[in-house]
Amino acid sequence: MGSRITLKSKGKSVKGAKAAEEKSTADYLKEWSTWTMKKAKVITHYGFIPLIIIIGMNSDPKPQLYQLLSPV
């Protein structure tokens, strides 16, 4: 009976360790994707309009720099 109890407890502890490991891989993935989304949001927030301006200034026919700022 004692051996059965120890066997049971061993089984439980093994299962517990595996569950903790599985959780951490899913958690790790979630954390990583949240981190990338946050960084992507900041990059888009600051960089989207400068990106459009850079693409526009390099398109044909190439506009001059003063045309960006002057109201004419």
Next chain:
Amino acid sequence: MAGLVPPGTTINTDPSTAKPKEDEKIDYFNLPCPIPYEEIHREALMSLKPELFEGLRFDFTKGLNQKFSLSHSVFMGPIEIPSQSAEAVKVPTAHYEFGANYIDPKLMLIGRILTDGRLSARVKCDLTDNLSLKANAQLTNEPHMSHGMINFDYKGTDYRTQFQFGNGALLGASYIQSVTPQLSLGGEVFWAGQHRKSGIGYAGRYETDKMVATGQVASTGMVALSYVQKLSEKVSLASDFMYNYMSKDVTASVGYDYILRQCRLRGKIDSNGCTAAYLEERLNMGLNFILSAEIDHKKKDYKFGFGLTVG
């Protein structure tokens, strides 16, 4: 009945199918491409829902070359904030919005940023002839208030499909098919992970040279019907009926749209006791004067706006 009048109002109609008016047999293998599912109520929306505003609006668009332009926009006026009471609560605001647009046949980038740091971005890119990617995002500095959505559209010979991914685990798909040269039917499904909601909807659109009738039903309880009749090149009349069978909310509206040489005038009246009018007058080449009025008798909310658009 179908096939007597060749379709002339779809933007995707091949010019070769605009044959002279005669009885022609419908070639079911050569139907025109339907309009995108989200634009199914396009004519009714254009006539009945102009961009009404309150206060002063000034827009200046400066083109640097054919594809690239910058826009500066100033707005001063009260903004309505949602409130519990029956009356509207308004907060006076003023903001300046800077925008940059790059419009190419294959790639379109539109970005607008406000003085309070809110960015609204739209991207449309044609990956191949039939597949296109659209993305739009509204980003703010406040946490959890930003949203973004990305769509993949595939256009077939007589059908269109679209897949949507949004933040907050929003997934959607829609499909629309041309059944006859005038009739197109479609359906959509969506799943919102954050709110644990899912829904399915169906829509149909029947159009001829002179009229467009559309209907849409969704499992969220929304039923929307619309009918637009084009009386002439300059005048069209539209009516719209929206019914929510879950919340038992009904709205019907009737409106007109006059597209004249120097101006465009739209007016509508609602079953909620709300009348609105919107006038865009072309004063000169590139100079437009805008007047907007909306009177809500039930809520005692009167909104009048004026503005100027340059470029």
